[in-house]
Amino acid sequence: MAISEEQVRHVALLARLKLTDEQVASLGEDLNSILGHIDTIQQLDLEGVEPTAHALDVVNETRADEVRPGLPRELALRNAPEATPDAFVIPRIVGGGDGA
Amino acid sequence: MIDLSRLTATQIRDGIADKLFTAREVAEAALGRIEALDGQVHAFNQVTAELAYAAAERIDDAVASGVVLPVLAGVPVALKDNMNLVGTRTTCSAAILEGHESVYDCTAVHRLLEAGALPVGKCNMDEFAFGSSTENSAFGPTRNPWDLDRVPGGSSGGSAAAVAAGMATLTLGSDTGGSIRQPGALTGTVALKPTYGRVSRYGCVAFASSLDQIGPFAKTVEECAVALGAISGKDPMDATSVDRPAEDFTAALHEGVRGLRVGVVTDLLEAEGCSAEVRDSISAAAEVFASLGAEVGEVELPSTAHGLSAYYVIGPAEASSNLARFDGIRYGRRAEEAEDVLDLYMRSRAEGFGPETIRRVMLGTYALSAGYYDAYYGQAQKARTLIKRDFETAFSRFDVLLTPTAPTTAFRIGEKSSDPLSMYLSDIYTIPVNLAGNCAISVPSGLGAETGLPIGLQIIGTHFAEAVVLRAAAAFEAAVGFDPTPPLVREVQG
Numbered sequence: 001m002a003i004s005e006e007q008v009r010h011v012a013l014l015a016r017l018k019l020t021d022e023q024v025a026s027l028g029e030d031l032n033s034i035l036g037h038i039d040t041i042q043q044l045d046l047e048g049v050e051p052t053a054h055a056l057d058v059v060n061e062t063r064a065d066e067v068r069p070g071l072p073r074e075l076a077l078r079n080a081p082e083a084t085p086d087a088f089v090i091p092r093i094v095g096g097g098d099g100a
Numbered sequence: 101m102i103d104l105s106r107l108t109a110t111q112i113r114d115g116i117a118d119k120l121f122t123a124r125e126v127a128e129a130a131l132g133r134i135e136a137l138d139g140q141v142h143a144f145n146q147v148t149a150e151l152a153y154a155a156a157e158r159i160d161d162a163v164a165s166g167v168v169l170p171v172l173a174g175v176p177v178a179l180k181d182n183m184n185l186v187g188t189r190t191t192c193s194a195a196i197l198e199g200h201e202s203v204y205d206c207t208a209v210h211r212l213l214e215a216g217a218l219p220v221g222k223c224n225m226d227e228f229a230f231g232s233s234t235e236n237s238a239f240g241p242t243r244n245p246w247d248l249d250r251v252p253g254g255s256s257g258g259s260a261a262a263v264a265a266g267m268a269t270l271t272l273g274s275d276t277g278g279s280i281r282q283p284g285a286l287t288g289t290v291a292l293k294p295t296y297g298r299v300s301r302y303g304c305v306a307f308a309s310s311l312d313q314i315g316p317f318a319k320t321v322e323e324c325a326v327a328l329g330a331i332s333g334k335d336p337m338d339a340t341s342v343d344r345p346a347e348d349f350t351a352a353l354h355e356g357v358r359g360l361r362v363g364v365v366t367d368l369l370e371a372e373g374c375s376a377e378v379r380d381s382i383s384a385a386a387e388v389f390a391s392l393g394a395e396v397g398e399v400e401l402p403s404t405a406h407g408l409s410a411y412y413v414i415g416p417a418e419a420s421s422n423l424a425r426f427d428g429i430r431y432g433r434r435a436e437e438a439e440d441v442l443d444l445y446m447r448s449r450a451e452g453f454g455p456e457t458i459r460r461v462m463l464g465t466y467a468l469s470a471g472y473y474d475a476y477y478g479q480a481q482k483a484r485t486l487i488k489r490d491f492e493t494a495f496s497r498f499d500v501l502l503t504p505t506a507p508t509t510a511f512r513i514g515e516k517s518s519d520p521l522s523m524y525l526s527d528i529y530t531i532p533v534n535l536a537g538n539c540a541i542s543v544p545s546g547l548g549a550e551t552g553l554p555i556g557l558q559i560i561g562t563h564f565a566e567a568v569v570l571r572a573a574a575a576f577e578a579a580v581g582f583d584p585t586p587p588l589v590r591e592v593q594g
Contacts, residue, residue, distance in 0.1 A: 003466070015420060015465040016427065017458060018446035030459055031466065033521055038409040041479045044486075051481030052488055054310050054340075055296050055537020056563060061339045075203040081434035090429055091441050 003031050102129040105266030105589055109175040109323045112269060113216070116163060116174040123159035123174035123218065127152040130176035130220045134267045136592050142242050143252075143261040145181045146189055147221040152176065155218045171326055173216030178268035180259050181222040182229060182305040183314070185209050188219075192305050193237035194227045196432045196452025206303025207338065208272060208314045208331040215330040220268055223258030227454045228423065229279055229307045231255050232526040235517050236456045243513070244287060245586040246553055250510040253283030253526070256317070260287040263317045266589050270327050271317045276307045277411050278506075278530025280315045281542040285505035285556025288544045288584045290573070291317045292324045293530075295564050296537035297342035299328075300335030308418035309340075311411075311534040319584045321543060321574040325349035328566060342564075349570055357575045358393035360568070362386070363498030367400040373525055374507040377548035381555040382504045385545045388579050389502070389572075399494045399501065403486035407532040410487065412524060413467045413480035414535070420464030426452065459520060484535045491536045495562040500572050503529045505542040505556030529558055539566045543573040544582040554582075 008028045012019045019027065073086060082089040102121055104112070116123050131149050138144050159174045179185060182192045184202035191197045205213075213219060226236040234242040234257025244252040245265040252261040256273025260283035263271050273280040275293040284291020292315045299314045306312060316327035329350070334343040364386045369379060390396045428434035428448025435451055438444035453461070467476035494501055506526055516523040533540045542556035557576065561569035585593075 007466075008462070011462055011466045011469060013446075014469060015461050016424075016442075016445040016449055017453070017461065018443070018450040019458075023450075023458070027459065027462055030520055031463060034412060034459075034463060034524075037521055038412055038476070041406055041409045041413070041483050042475055044406065044479065044483060046479060046482035046486075049482040049485050051478060052484040052535075053481060055484075055488065055535070056342070058297070058340065058342075063336065071203065076430075078203050079200050079431035081428060081432070088429055091438055091444055093441050 003028060003035065102126060103593060104129050104133065104176065104269060105585060105593065108320055109172055109269050109318065109326055112175050113169055113171060113173045116159060117169050119163065123156035124153065126174045126176060127156040127218050127220070130268060133265070134220065137265050137267060137588065140243065140248055140588070141245055141261050141265050142240060143223055143258040143265065143267060144178070144221045145191060145193060145224050145239055145258070148188055148219050151187055152218040152220045155213065159216055170214070170216040172212065172270070172330055175217045175270055176220045176268045177212055177217040178221045178223050178259060178262045178271045179209055179219065180225050180256050180273045182225060182274060183209050183272060184303040185219060188222050190305065192228045193225045193239055194452065194454065194457065195238040196426050196448070198238070198433065200431060204303060207300040207335045209303065211331045212272065212327070217270065223256070223262055223271060225258055226255035227457050228305070229255040229274060229276060230456045230460050232278070232282055232523050233516065234258060235513060236454055238454055241513055244510045245588045246288065247510065248588070250512055251286065253286035253506070253510065255279040257283045259317050260284055260289055260291065263289045263319060264584065264586055269318065270323055272314055273317055274304055274312055274314050275534065276311045277415060277534050278527040280317065281530050281540060281556065281558060282506045282527060284317060284542040286510040286554065288554030288582065288586065289317050289319060290321050290324050290544070291315070291542045292328060293533065293540050294328060294332065294566055295539040297340050298332050298539070298564065298566065300338040300341040302335055302337035306422040308415045309422065310418060311415065321570055321577050322350060322353060324541065325353055325570045344564065347567060349567055352567055352571050353574045355571055356392060357389060357572055360394045360500065360572060361498045362389045362394045362396045362572070363399035363494055363501045364396065365401055365501050365503045366398045367402060368404065368503045368529055371507070371528060373528070374504060377509070377550045378504045378507060378555050380549060381545045382502065382557060385557045385576065386502055388576060392575055392579060397498065399498060401490040401494060401532065403483070403490045404532040406483045407487055407535055408524060408528055410480040410483040410535060411531045412463065413476045414484065416460040416464030417467050417477055418464070420461045420468065423457070423461055487532050488536045491538060491562070499568055501560040503558045503560065505529060505558040509548045509551045509553035509555060533560055538562055539564070539569055541569050541573045543577055544584060546580060546582060
């Protein structure tokens with residue numbers, strides 16, 4: 001199934017990628033070429049086959065609910081593009097405008 | 101100066117213990133080789149001389165005080181640049197992580213250093229491990245020491261080239277669909293992808309969490325066995341790491357392959373796209389096993405024909421989810437003058453990701469999106485079941501399976517970079533192994549009759565059969581007597 005330019009733009013929004021018109025066009029071509037190959041799995045008769053999410057039979061693991069040290073705040077903030085000594089700084093999410 | 105390319109990890113450790121040379125001299129030799137060759141090869145994103153000398157000093161102090169040295173004492177190692185090590189940057193060769201400082205240690209790296217290794221640097225890779233040539237690095241491609249106009253494979257191409265050029269004795273890579281084994285094949289090195297869960301991935305930047313596994317590169321099978329022993333084992337920080345008793349992977353290494361049931365995977369060997377020189381080399385490898393007393397037979401893995409398709413749904417789907425964390429908030433490059441937080445996310449990601457990363461994130465997001473999930477992700481997971489069953493059936497008859505590691509020898513830089521699909525086909529032999537969670541090694545089988553470049557034999561084992569795979573590889577290696585020294589290195593050896 002061919003993927004349209006409109007679908008490329010929709011997926012880019014879901015993926016949080018601001019693409020240029022040029023990128024939308026070339027990604028459309030690339031995705032159609034790749035999906036053209038991948039589409040063979042849609043023709044497989046997989047009725048009754050269980051999906052594999054994980055190659056080994058593993059069970060969920062929990063640890064004791066005990067407080068233990070995490071990454072110190074200073075280190076957690078070390079690579080932040082913008083931070084105060086105790087928080088990440090991000091653009092305003094709510095409100096805005098004068099006096100907000 | 102010591103010529104490291106002539107010494108194995110164990111010989112280095114023993115030489116230091118016997119006071120033939122010091123750990124500092126070993127560090128100098130590795131750093132000297134990097135200085136001499138890395139301008140041409142570009143295997144490194146960062147060289148960590150200070151860390152190497154500091155580690156060397158600890159080893160030399162231990163020698164002076166008569167302490168028994170650990171197994172990798174004084175061995176120069178380098179790490180793929182997706183593994184965190186405090187005191188280094190961890191960039192994944194991505195612009196969005198340029199300058200990212202490691203704030204904790206990757207468990208596998210920590211274990212390697214606990215075993216006495218000297219960290220000489222961080223190796224170039226395809227951005228976020230997306231690629232098969234190391235051309236998708238934001239910092240420029242790595243070149244193959246066998247032919248500087250050719251790629252070293254990928255995505256762990258820097259780790260492979262570093263070993264091939266003798267700039268490190270042992271390196272770590274990560275393998276999601278072949279990213280250790282394929283560059284191993286293309287650079288004439290030995291490259292091991294352990295069983296899923298054998299090695300903790302904590303501190304290795306995640307690509308596809310149901311497939312990723314860390315493993316070693318070296319010149320010899322024995323060194324890979326030693327390295328695996330050092331890095332494997334349960335880690336409470338990675339819930340997928342498996343709790344198994346410690347194993348000495350070198351114990352049975354030289355017991356030979358007499359009576360070992362070896363299956364040649366004929367349908368993969370005959371696959372379209374496999375070059376004649378690779379096919380001939382692998383057929384000859386099967387005869388080597390027969391001559392060593394192995395019981396060689398034939399087997400098919402028909403469902404692996406869908407491996408590439410399943411992988412290019414599952415891999416990108418998991419990657420698109422894992423890469424959601426790169427949003428310009430907690431780490432990484434942030435777009436300037438964003439209008440609002442959505443604009444900040446969207447521009448930080450689009451500006452900080454390279455073309456292949458964008459392609460994979462788009463592909464994965466599409467495959468997981470409403471209306472397509474069942475058709476792609478659901479089908480791919482079911483196809484994965486069939487592939488897993490094929491391997492189970494094959495391993496009921498055989499102890500190990502043989503395929504080529506890659507369909508061709510090293511290709512030219514730029515040859516496949518404009519056609520994503522042709523690049524993806526480089527991994528047709530390695531991908532099914534990740535989907536089934538098996539272990540496999542690539543060991544050089546010789547130089548191609550046409551290209552004169554290294555070819556890799558892939559030896560596959562079932563879950564946790566590394567000891568058998570390594571034994572088979574060691575027997576083959578001894579029989580073939582491949583010289584892993586590229587012409588570039590012979591020149592500096594004089």
